Amino acid sequence: MYSLDGKVALVTGGSKGIGKAIALALAHRGAKVCINYSSDDKAAENTLSELMEINGWGMKIKADVSDTDDVKRMVATIVKEADTVHILVNNAGIIRDSLLMLMKDDDWRRVIEINLNGVYNCSKAVLRPMIGEKWGRIINIVSPSAIMGRPGQTNYAASKGGIYSFTKSLAKELARLGITVNALSPGVIETELTKVLEEKVRREFIGMIPLGRFGNPSEVAHAACFLASGESQYITGVLISVDGGLT
Amino acid sequence: MDNGKLVEELKGLLIRSLKLEDVVAGDIDSDAPLFGEGLGLDSIDALELVVALEKTYGIRIPDEDVGREAFGSISMLADYVIKHKS
Numbered sequence: 481m482y483s484l485d486g487k488v489a490l491v492t493g494g495s496k497g498i499g500k501a502i503a504l505a506l507a508h509r510g511a512k513v514c515i516n517y518s519s520d521d522k523a524a525e526n527t528l529s530e531l532m533e534i535n536g537w538g539m540k541i542k543a544d545v546s547d548t549d550d551v552k553r554m555v556a557t558i559v560k561e562a563d564t565v566h567i568l569v570n571n572a573g574i575i576r577d578s579l580l581m582l583m584k585d586d587d588w589r590r591v592i593e594i595n596l597n598g599v600y601n602c603s604k605a606v607l608r609p610m611i612g613e614k615w616g617r618i619i620n621i622v623s624p625s626a627i628m629g630r631p632g633q634t635n636y637a638a639s640k641g642g643i644y645s646f647t648k649s650l651a652k653e654l655a656r657l658g659i660t661v662n663a664l665s666p667g668v669i670e671t672e673l674t675k676v677l678e679e680k681v682r683r684e685f686i687g688m689i690p691l692g693r694f695g696n697p698s699e700v701a702h703a704a705c706f707l708a709s710g711e712s713q714y715i716t717g718v719l720i721s722v723d724g725g726l727t
Numbered sequence: 728m729d730n731g732k733l734v735e736e737l738k739g740l741l742i743r744s745l746k747l748e749d750v751v752a753g754d755i756d757s758d759a760p761l762f763g764e765g766l767g768l769d770s771i772d773a774l775e776l777v778v779a780l781e782k783t784y785g786i787r788i789p790d791e792d793v794g795r796e797a798f799g800s801i802s803m804l805a806d807y808v809i810k811h812k813s
Contacts, residue, residue: 611778656771 482709485510488562489708490555492516492545492602493572495524497671498621501697502569502704503527507534509705511567514539514558518572545572545598546590555605564609567708570599570643571621575673577632588635595639599646603661607654616659617708620647622719624667624727644719651717660716662707666700667723690725733805741801744779745772761798773798780804784812 489506493499494515504527507513513531517524517540524540531538539561543554558565573595576587603618610616625633626640644663651661668674668685674694677685686692700722706712707720721727738752741761750766759765762773776798777788786808788794797807 607774608778608781611774612782653771657775 482705482711483510484567484705484708487511487566487708488558488564489513489567489569490516490558490565490602490606491569491571492598493518494569495520495527495540497673498666498669498697498700499569499571500527501701502571504530504534505698505701505705506567506569506708507531507538509709510535511708512537512539512562514541514562516541516543516545516554516572518542518544544594545602546593548601551598551601551605555602555609559609564613565606566610566613566615567617567619568602568606568610569619569621569704569708570602572598573621573639575633575636577636579632580634583635591635591639592642595636596642596646599643603646603650607659610654610659611657614658616654616657617712618647618650618659618661619704619707620644620661620663622647622663622665624665624721624723626665627719627721627727647719648717655716660707660712662712662716663719664700664703664707665719665721665723665727667695667721667726669695669697669700671697688726689723693724695722695724730802730805730809733808734801737801737804737808740779740783741776744775755801757801759800761800761804780808784808786811 484506489511491499491503491513494503495517503513503515515524515527528538528540541554541557543550545551555565574591576591578587599620620643622640622643625637626644629637647661647663654661667689703720703722734757735752738755742750756765762768773794777794780786780788788797797804
């Protein structure tokens with residue numbers, strides 16, 4: 481079942497939701513997992529305890545992925561503690577939905593900075609360790625918005641579409657070095673974000689999903705574990721959708 | 728460390744880190760460009776070499792401009808390492 485024994489993983493935005501599910505699943509398969517988070521100390525503390533319970537190893541680092549120096553410090557800390565980084569899951573992201581005409585400039589800017597620049601910062605920071613290992617897995621969490629578009633999400637869709645193009649290019653740069661780069665696109669997943677949806681909106685979403693239900697974080701995590709494993713070594717530059725057929 | 732000894736050491740590091748199986752140190756012209764011609768190395772090889780150099784000598788090759796200067800030839804690389812190593 482895709483053993484990740486001896487691998488070191490960093491999951492950004494790993495204290496809650498899909499990021500947390502991926503972090504725990506990687507740990508279940510034997511990886512040493514460091515979660516990055518931006519603000520919720522309590523959630524990070526809880527996730528860290530769960531990681532420790534799974535395989536006796538865990539780390540949490542508070543850092544703003546849009547801040548280049550913060551990210552450099554974060555990766556240097558992991559390399560100091562765990563020697564290297566084999567797996568990076570670029571999951572950190574924010575949503576600031578608004579129709580474009582009424583969008584605040586800051587909502588455009590922050591979404592691009594955190595979602596897209598964050599992927600740039602984190603991917604760049606782990607390349608030296610990964611090239612040193614001649615092995616690496618970069619998994620970028622994108623969204624159906626990147627492919628389909630969605631009203632109110634020009635900023636989010638642009639950031640995720642940008643990540644998808646970034647994924648394709650970086651995959652071609654690194655293929656020869658034993659590093660794969662792929663995108664993973666969760667559809668509508670049961671998390672804190674979707675729990676608060678009104679029943680009407682919920683039904684509307686479900687009507688669009690051929691499988692007729694929201695996904696579970698663990699279903700996204702399974703796909704992430706496969707992409708993180710050695711078994712996926714001939715797959716790079718692709719997008720895998722875990723969305724019940726939505727796209 | 729004198730430049731001549733380092734030049735030989737760097738040739739060894741180049742061969743090892745890029746797994747240049749058919750090349751021996753004597754084949755590498757100390758004054759020829761490292762990339763693009765001669766050994767047939769490309770920009771992806773340069774990434775591996777950067778990581779190997781940084782690990783071995785504690786130097787930093789932060790961007791392409793610096794890389795272009797450092798990888799002008801093995802002799803130029805030796806000069807760069809001597810100047811920057813920690």
